[in-house]
Amino acid sequence: MTMKHSVCLLEAVNLALASEMRKDEDIVLLGEDIGVNGGVFRATANLRDEFGLKRVMDTPLAESMIAGLSIGMSTQGLKPIAEIQFMGFIFPALEHIICHAARMRNRTRGRLSCPLVIRAPFGGGIHAPEHHSESTEALLAHIPGLKVVIPSSPTRAYGLLLGAIRDPDPVIFLEPKRIYRSVHQEIEDNGEALPLGRCFTLREGKDITLVSWGAMITETLSAAELLSEQGIQCEVIDVASISPLDTETILASVRKTGRLVIIHEASKNLGLGAEIAATVAEKSLLDLQAPIARVAGYDTVMPYFRMENHFMPNTQDIIDSVNQTLEFV
Amino acid sequence: MTMKHSVCLLEAVNLALASEMRKDEDIVLLGEDIGVNGGVFRATANLRDEFGLKRVMDTPLAESMIAGLSIGMSTQGLKPIAEIQFMGFIFPALEHIICHAARMRNRTRGRLSCPLVIRAPFGGGIHAPEHHSESTEALLAHIPGLKVVIPSSPTRAYGLLLGAIRDPDPVIFLEPKRIYRSVHQEIEDNGEALPLGRCFTLREGKDITLVSWGAMITETLSAAELLSEQGIQCEVIDVASISPLDTETILASVRKTGRLVIIHEASKNLGLGAEIAATVAEKSLLDLQAPIARVAGYDTVMPYFRMENHFMPNTQDIIDSVNQTLEFV
Amino acid sequence: MTTHNILQYLDPEGTPTQTLPQWCSSPDWLLRCYHYMVLARQFDTKAIALQRTGQMGTYASLLGSEAIDVSVGLSMSSEDVLVPYYRNHACQIIRGMPIDEAFLYWGGDERGNASAAMQKDFPNAVPIATQSLHACGVATAMKVRNQKRATITLIGDGGTSKGDFMEALNIAGVWQLPVVFIINNNQWAISVPRKIQTAATQLADKAVAAGIPGMQVDGNDVIAMREAVDSALQRAYEGKGPTLIEAVSYRLSDHTTADDATRYRSNDELKEAWEREPIKRLRNFMVLSQFWDENKEQALLQEINQLIQQAADDYLTRGIQPVESMFDYLYAELPDHLIEQRDWAIVRAMKGGSHYQEGE
Amino acid sequence: MTTHNILQYLDPEGTPTQTLPQWCSSPDWLLRCYHYMVLARQFDTKAIALQRTGQMGTYASLLGSEAIDVSVGLSMSSEDVLVPYYRNHACQIIRGMPIDEAFLYWGGDERGNASAAMQKDFPNAVPIATQSLHACGVATAMKVRNQKRATITLIGDGGTSKGDFMEALNIAGVWQLPVVFIINNNQWAISVPRKIQTAATQLADKAVAAGIPGMQVDGNDVIAMREAVDSALQRAYEGKGPTLIEAVSYRLSDHTTADDATRYRSNDELKEAWEREPIKRLRNFMVLSQFWDENKEQALLQEINQLIQQAADDYLTRGIQPVESMFDYLYAELPDHLIEQRDWAIVRAMKGGSHYQEGE
């Protein structure tokens, strides 16, 4: 019998890590402050005590190094799960991620591969210092050979992280830190993974399709709830795996509703919303009864925290956009 | 009286560098092998001889360093023009480009700024080794605070590079190496810059809009020429400044033609084509008489050179796509 | 392996351990130094109080690095350029950053980096070790222009592990740049102790890889710090190239207000470190030298208390920036596609808009 | 500054400069070594010829680094892992890479990295210095699993300036990893001479920054190379941690076939470097030791000539990969959105398709 745990998203990450590390000796964790300290957000709390120094490694401060080490380890059969302390510090690791992790299997025609997970908290809304609030997931989603996964609830964090760890290819697992602790859910630690590469339809509706991921799912669901009180039925899709993208689910929904609003926190220009909109415009143009709207962050630098709320879309913005899209004739 | 030079794109770059360096003492060049060797493609040939060691600096091998140095210099009033030997090696420099060059002005509310240019050859088609053929311009175009410019002819290389050097903000200048030497044009070295942030309409037409940039402009123009023999009039737009994007020119053209094909060598998923398609789908949906088509590289890693031609779109692909778009009713 | 003898003039009790430099016989510099060290500490106390009461954001305390910050601040000329990391508020204040704007930065407001008084000094840098390279760029500009100026840049012990730092030492060596690298070796990088950062005997050894001089200095001893920084600056001014100074200190605070250091380090270690702290050491020496007494101490504390309180008040009454400031400093000129977004941001922030906030 | 004495046993003429290791009295190892060095050189000659005649792509010659490559290849056990840079074809061939597939790689075909015979060795790495960190990851896997194995990774002198290399030395030092770093200091990074890379006296000094042992070795002297590599491997097997070896050589070729070194370096320097080249040195010593004579030389040259010719023929007759191979190795399983692109690629490559090429 497995126990039920009432956990927040952050604890769900911890639960999934512990659960899988018990089953698979090849899993090792590495990153800055993940050991004794249990991570600056405590995502790896207690794991050093349970699994010891050899499986939970505090590294010196160097993200390029963390990625490079992970690549080396993964080719030899270990399953590294690296933490980048904040997504704003992932840039030094990009050369390794783009040139090696994403290419090893292809480059060696399958002789070597890089089954690894790189976890990083991302997104704004917690009044953190500069570079602690970015949403640059689109940069990673553009790279062939990577998978990029973003959970939006404790349940999906648990299931998707297990899916990411078991995946034979490199997965970037981005954790929306704004909702790290906001919601608790009952989770059974049953080791059941959720599939990567699939959207989750969180709410069915016939009037309009709302597509989002990560922390913005919260506002998207609130908007859908409020709109339902006005008789508007929104279909809410959590993209979850932003790469590879499950376009089928989105297209099917748009075929049904004829209207699409995409919501994301990242800057609008070349955010993932662009790809979703382009794909729909390419494959389902005739199904559209209104222009595709994107509710997104501005094309400017995420401001320091005193103004960060002005940058990020909120529930009202989504409602406004939905109303506008519905009014279009 | 200024002299006319018959130059290829590569020589146009050299001409613009020399021309502006003569006028502006603050301009310095730095990069790997740009000095005595004049650059692996010879873009900086003879400049070391003319301007000396202090203005043409061979650096040790480290791209993060090249970008970091450039940032430091530019804040103090120098105008560094850095060369990254191939765009495939720009990744170590991204932290500096994204976190500092693109943000310095904003971060200091205008007290400091980073007027610098980072040049890099990019794109496939010259049978080069791995990592010498990528087109990851979309990564840079997603970053607020940068400008990203791509010439597609000797004339535009000369004019746009002058524009980039004189720009008060950081500009990434990507040179399509496949057409480095393919075409010669007569250029008057008159120091006249072309504006950044503007598309160039290379050919007017009423039937369909073709949007492209860089080396693919060659195939796009060929396709337009061949199609014109069948009586199809293509409007060809060279985006040139992929960030900030001149959406007005594109939208105006689509309003006229009602049909749009976007052509790029980079992977399709989240390539710049996605943003262009999304913008059109958002702002000009009702003008569209057919779905927006993207003729682009596959969502896979650019293969080693023996197969690179299979990856890149060609003239026939563009013609096919245009015909398909025109047939749509 | 190399070993450098650590440079020290005062022991933890403020007693000289060797013949002091000539300038120590006059109180001038020492008094200024003490003034700013006390100011630094009071700034720190106030900042933490503001954070704890929800009036400021996450804050990186400089408790324990006052001697480093202040000696660097005092040794630099206004012509020099400072390229700081995120723990150099005291140095920044000495160089002209208004105290209220130092608070403002930690309050999450870009105007904290904007003061014209900061001249060409760099703003705080959060991405670790990147500043080391920027400093080399700044120094290159000085060198290209044949100026007799220098650049000083600071970094933590953790930061020395990141490639950028080593790339910076290297280019400074090859190009013989007028730059001084100062490592604030406070023994901890958040929860990671110095010995887990590197197997190098001393952080000053990093200099060997770049063929530049490196030295280890007692970072709790302002006299040693001044000597080291002055001579490094002198070398830079004279075209003799870069210097690496490892200043050995201890992070007496949590990493930031978001951290809880008791989770990973022992109380004993902390208590012991307090024995070596820089302010007491200098005060003892000044008392010993009869430059200082309890009356002066009280007067100073009160003076600075007022200064800090005033700055905090100024900070707290500073209104938020207009929402369009998000756009207005991105480029020198606003690109067309941002005009629409800027207008929209203004509308959203207005009464009735989706982002309207009472009282802004 | 540290200074290491360079390790050398044979002078440029092949005359011993000090007492030789015991194993030198038997011809076994030396003959194998010579065999592979000659093979390396003939491979090189053939590769350049193939490139010049348009039958291969840009090629990085290993002329002048035969002693380094071969001694490393021979010293490693098959249990060890090689993490090469792009100039280690000889080492890769010794470790099992089929010679025709070595050509294939430079012919622009991913199958050149695919041979099962390469086991867990890394493929060629074009992005400079990244391999140093991969090697540390490989060595970490060995250490975590308590295996008595080691990792060897190579890099150029230019590569030592990139942050990754220093980060790699550093982590290897902290974690005491079973890894051997070998710098092929061939004096040039394309057109940039060694002295413009770093002000360090020796590249071996880079080790000091990481607190690990470093040594400088004559990279044209196989005996010195074997001694250095063997003892570094031994240290690694025994859990004593990493070693840095700077192998001093000279790039006798252009950087690659796309380069023209006469643009930036003098003929005199090159001529002088040829005096020190590794193959002649070993041959002279073997002749001196009566292990070798002209008959043997001719027989060997002919044997290897045949081998290389055969490999080149095999390479040239190797068909192109099926176009769908672009997709089939991207992920373990083809994601849905690529099915359509894959089908499309196949159609485009077929007769009548936009990418049809005669004879493919």
Ligand SMILES: Cc1ncc(C[n+]2csc(CCOP(=O)(O)OP(=O)(O)O)c2C)c(N)n1
């Ligand atoms: C590139 C990068 N990675 C990670 C972080 C997160 N981080 C902030 S401070 C810190 C520790 C820094 O320690 P140290 O360099 O010793 O400086 P100290 O804070 O002790 O003064 C870390 C890991 C960061 N800011 N930048």
Ligand SMILES: Cc1ncc(C[n+]2csc(CCOP(=O)(O)OP(=O)(O)O)c2C)c(N)n1
């Ligand atoms: C990160 C990166 N930057 C630039 C290049 C281009 N490049 C290829 S080889 C080379 C010089 C390398 O010199 P060195 O490390 O001394 O090795 P060598 O070729 O001399 O053996 C350069 C700059 C690259 N491959 N990777």
Ligand SMILES: [Mg+2]
């Ligand atoms: Mg520290």
Ligand SMILES: [Mg+2]
């Ligand atoms: Mg070299």
